[in-house]
Amino acid sequence: MAKMPVIDRNKCDGCGLCVEVCQCKVLALVGNVIEINEKKECHLCTRWCTMCEMVCPTGAIQCPFEVVIEEESP
Amino acid sequence: MSVNVESLQSSTYFSGLSSEELDSIGKLLFEKAAARGEIILFEDEPAQAVYLVVAGVVKIFKTSTDGKEQILYLARPGDSFNDVPVFDGGLSLASAEALTQVVLYGIKKNDLEASLSEYPGLAKNVIRVLSQRIGQVISLVEDLSFRRVTGRVAKILLENSEDTHAHKHRLTQQEMAAMAGTAREMIGRSLKLLEEEGKVRLERNRIVITDKEALQEVAGVGQ
Numbered sequence: 001m002a003k004m005p006v007i008d009r010n011k012c013d014g015c016g017l018c019v020e021v022c023q024c025k026v027l028a029l030v031g032n033v034i035e036i037n038e039k040k041e042c043h044l045c046t047r048w049c050t051m052c053e054m055v056c057p058t059g060a061i062q063c064p065f066e067v068v069i070e071e072e073s074p
Numbered sequence: 075m076s077v078n079v080e081s082l083q084s085s086t087y088f089s090g091l092s093s094e095e096l097d098s099i100g101k102l103l104f105e106k107a108a109a110r111g112e113i114i115l116f117e118d119e120p121a122q123a124v125y126l127v128v129a130g131v132v133k134i135f136k137t138s139t140d141g142k143e144q145i146l147y148l149a150r151p152g153d154s155f156n157d158v159p160v161f162d163g164g165l166s167l168a169s170a171e172a173l174t175q176v177v178l179y180g181i182k183k184n185d186l187e188a189s190l191s192e193y194p195g196l197a198k199n200v201i202r203v204l205s206q207r208i209g210q211v212i213s214l215v216e217d218l219s220f221r222r223v224t225g226r227v228a229k230i231l232l233e234n235s236e237d238t239h240a241h242k243h244r245l246t247q248q249e250m251a252a253m254a255g256t257a258r259e260m261i262g263r264s265l266k267l268l269e270e271e272g273k274v275r276l277e278r279n280r281i282v283i284t285d286k287e288a289l290q291e292v293a294g295v296g297q
Contacts, residue, residue: 003279017131017150020110020174048278050247054258055131055173057150064244067234069283070275 004036005052011060018052018061077103081128085152086203091195102185108172115170121159123180127151130176134168145259226254227264228293235283
């Protein structure tokens with residue numbers, strides 16, 4: 001399964017800005033807290049756009065990168 | 075227009091003003107909606123109104139002649155934009171794009187100037203907003219002028235690539251910004267620059283170092 005943004009529900013204040021900015025519709029507000037819709041894929045933006053992380057005012061969303069050197073990559 | 079008083083009170087512009095003052099000022103506001111991706115303001119156009127974000131996120135940015143973009147800040151609910159050129163009578167200093175569906179309250183230059191004379195509380199708030207804006211810009215000038223952010227980002231990438239733990243720590247751009255002592259916007263710019271120079275490749279969830287030696291050179295570390 002494709003990697004998804006990581007949500008810290010304790011930090012989420014339910015403002016919904018990430019839902020609006022997400023082109024892939026993988027984020028949804030459920031009971032005032034952000035949930036990830038596992039049936040959708042975070043892929044339409046072609047590569048980890050990280051806009052949800054960027055707009056989040058409370059730092060509740062993280063889009064982490066793994067750093068690898070080319071010859072080590074599969 | 076009937077305005078949402080709570081939205082006004084949550085903004086630095088109108089905080090601490092009485093309900094009567096907000097009602098009077100509210101009559102001068104106009105509402106503007108923008109769809110995601112819509113350009114609300116273009117740089118170098120005459121500045122006619124200050125905007126306050128009621129809902130959504132607006133990207134405030136400048137574009138270079140060769141198309142490179144520098145984000146100055148993101149305006150979220152309660153934040154304002156286009157204030158400086160409205161007060162100095164000049165042209166818009168930056169462009170503004172709706173990153174989401176956006177609702178704004180606008181106040182025209184003349185109406186704002188009249189309100190400032192009438193409501194001293196508003197004038198104090200405007201000074202506070204403009205002071206914060208100067209702080210943001212000075213911080214950005216510092217980053218762009220004195221800090222070799224790209225070099226530090228290169229070093230962080232190299233160090234992270236050497237992490238051999240089974241559960242290797244995955245870096246966010248926010249963490250990279252904190253490590254490099256800069257704004258998150260500068261990290262995005264640095265990563266793009268490194269990619270354009272062929273030193274890294276940005277993939278989904280991964281940053282692939284494609285030219286380790288060149289990256290070491292940028293980072294100023296021994297090979």
